[in-house]
Amino acid sequence: MKKLVGLTLVLLSGGLQAATVSSSKNVELLVVDGKKVQSSIWSSTESVELQPGRHQIVVRFDGELKNGSKKTMYTTRPYLFEMDVPDDDVTITLPRLTTLSQAKAHFNRGVQWQLESSDGSTSLLPYVELEGKGFGAFKDMEALVADYNRQHGITFEQGYAVNLEQAAVEVSEQGEVTISGDALAQLKLWYVKANAEEKAAFYQWAKAQDAQ
Template identity: 55%
Template sequence: MKNKLWLLVALFSVTTQAATLAVADNIQLLAVDGKEVISQGWSSVDKVELSTGQHQVVVRFNGDVKRGSKSTIYTTRPYLFEIDLADADAEITLPRLTTESQAIAFFERGATWQLALDNGMVKPLVGVELQGDGFAAYSDIEALVTAYNSANGIVVEKGNAIDLQQVAVNVDNKTGKVEITGDALTQLKMWYTKASKEDKKAFKIWMAEKDFN
């Protein structure tokens, strides 16, 4: 009985491993694993609890800076990061930016984002600046992330972002030889994420016909 109870406790502790991911002042948390982070009333969400493992996080700088003697709000495009979250709390940070000219220069030359861990370690974050088109291009953050993932063969499964292209394709850096890896299901997922709406529709029709023949 004691052994069974210990096993249940051990399983519960494994399945509930989690960590808090926070953002520093003037950093806005926009989306996690393809889902928009909805503000609570007038207060923006500045931290979320996530399971350990790989997560896709979208943030932007949105802060009060000085333009001469006056204050103004400076907002960047969204930045997307793939963060491997261990079983420890972490915070996405930036250097302190106090003036508009300072902020513009900082982001134009390539912003240095960092992940500050609970144990005192600080890691650099390499992200992608998402590009939108037209008026209100960034109003639908979920659509923007979906488009990026589709173009890059990335899916979010069980809360973890998976780059299917890295899983399914291996390129030899010396010879340039491309080797197809991964199982058939991984291959199907990768090509499905890259397909257009019309191709997906045609594929579903073809799949339904195959299943019933």
């Protein structure tokens, strides 16, 4: 039986019905909206409940596959999705992979992640393959995702993923970059991108400005 985890989110408005986002066989849920998905040592969490809207979900393939006459564990890098969760239940799926050679070939040529709706319809999921640095790069998944979000101006407001770069930066067809959005959106963008030392310096500066 699948283990279900409910994520407590602050709703933008009342009456929203949570949807169940599940993972198919051998797909492990790692991080949802910046928070590590808690699993036991005996089984991984295969479902989360989310309110309809924009969310960030990180998964990886982690399963035992046939390798000749033996079976071998195969684990991929983590994959990050920024996806719109509908108000119906959905499942993150992969094509059926049964052998090690088949899985390696599929991931090497470009994996096809899909989102399957409760009515059986499917759509491709755009993704980012996360890359770590050094030994044990994927040991702390929360930190890895937090670093990615800082670099790309992604934050979470009222339980939803918000890409501040898209809210505060416009890129024309000619590649020209202009700053858009209101002052608050721009402040949020640069604050999210700042490291801890820069945030502390900004906080001190802001207090000094308020004291004037």
